[in-house]
């Protein structure tokens with residue numbers, strides 16, 4: 001029994017969501033909330049008929065199992081066609097995967113999981129073929145809330161599968177972490193990112209690639225038309241995240257913005273252009289070295305103003321929501337600026353926390369937000385991307401410990 005694991009972070013988008021799908025720049029950063037995937041690869045069984053592929057999703061609390069023979073029969077494939085090159089999922093293959101999913105009873109209330117399950121079956125069978133194994137997924141991220149849970153799912157999944165395939169290797173430990181998590185080299189990260197993007201396409205329809213890129217490479221990045229620039233910041237920005245707990249679906253929201261753009265092409269082109277300028281300005285402010293209090297305060301004031309402008313443009317795109325407006329009004333009472341993050345339509349909102357804000361006031365803001373049944377997260381921004389644990393990781397009851 002061969003065990004390996006991978007973890008990949010969620011993200012926040014400081015500026016540019018949606019517009020980035022239409023070619024504008026956006027700025028995003030990794031956060032210290034992770035999705036973990038572990039894989040226990042079974043030896044090729046003597047008893048062929050008993051071999052299965054199992055998936056245990058801890059967060060929705062659902063488990064699935066497919067006989068390997070059935071996978072071979074429906075997908076008309078056995079061996080993986082080569083993990084070193086990321087291939088898109090063809091419409092025929094997606095239809096075959098849908099047939100495999102129909103054979104499982106997914107509760108109606110959790111039907112939104114189907115897209116993630118399709119991405120899983122595509123990634124597993126493309127990278128490892130129809131080999132027997134057990135994959136377990138658990139996450140700190142709320143699902144479908146704007147913190148990039150789909151990207152963290154696809155990146156950690158691609159990471160663990162490519163590690164098991166022997167294509168991705170760990171390059172060294174992370175100091176201060178006792179869990180055996182190791183970093184991955186740049187070329188391997190590029191490959192993981194390309195596979196994860198193919199998975200995101202199944203979940204999102206038309207992703208820009210920013211979410212999988214920041215989850216894979218970590219740090220804070222500017223992203224435009226597939227090009228990524230690392231942003232170096234001497235004073236990391238502090239953000240409070242509020243999850244409105246209003247469920248939404250990124251694929252539908254992205255499609256809604258594209259439909260509005262086709263109805264009002266000139267007006268929306270101007271909106272996307274304005275967002276591009278905001279993201280460019282945010283990325284240069286983030287990189288400004290600020291060594292004294294006045295400089296930090298003016299940097300934060302500029303960021304707050306740009307976030308406010310970006311939120312107004314997201315309203316123009318039709319992706320705000322009454323719950324998001326409630327967060328904006330609540331934080332404004334404390335002179336704090338907020339904007340939605342991710343696809344909007346509910347989900348999560350970012351609030352800029354100025355360095356000079358006292359903990360007492362911050363706790364009051366959180367208490368008032370939580371009185372609306374929202375959930376607040378204090379996160380570290382700009383940390384590591386994908387990490388893997390190759391052999392040597394302890395495996396207990398489906399979880400890597």
Ligand SMILES: Nc1ncnc2c1ncn2[C@@H]1O[C@H](COP(=O)(O)OP(=O)(O)OP(=O)(O)O)[C@@H](O)[C@H]1O
Nearest residue numbers: 112113116139144145146147148149150250342343
């Ligand atoms: N831990 C997980 N277990 C199972 N499926 C998951 C998990 N995390 C994400 N998913 C899949 O991803 C889908 C959510 O993706 P979606 O893109 O709508 O939201 P998000 O990625 O959290 O937000 P955003 O794209 O705005 O950052 C879920 O419906 C599910 O299919």
Ligand SMILES: C[C@@](O)(CCO)CC(=O)[O-]
Nearest residue numbers: 017018207208209342343
């Ligand atoms: C809404 C969007 O811009 C960000 C979702 O986190 C979609 C994407 O870029 O793929």
Ligand SMILES: [Mg+2]
Nearest residue numbers: 148150151250
């Ligand atoms: Mg997503």
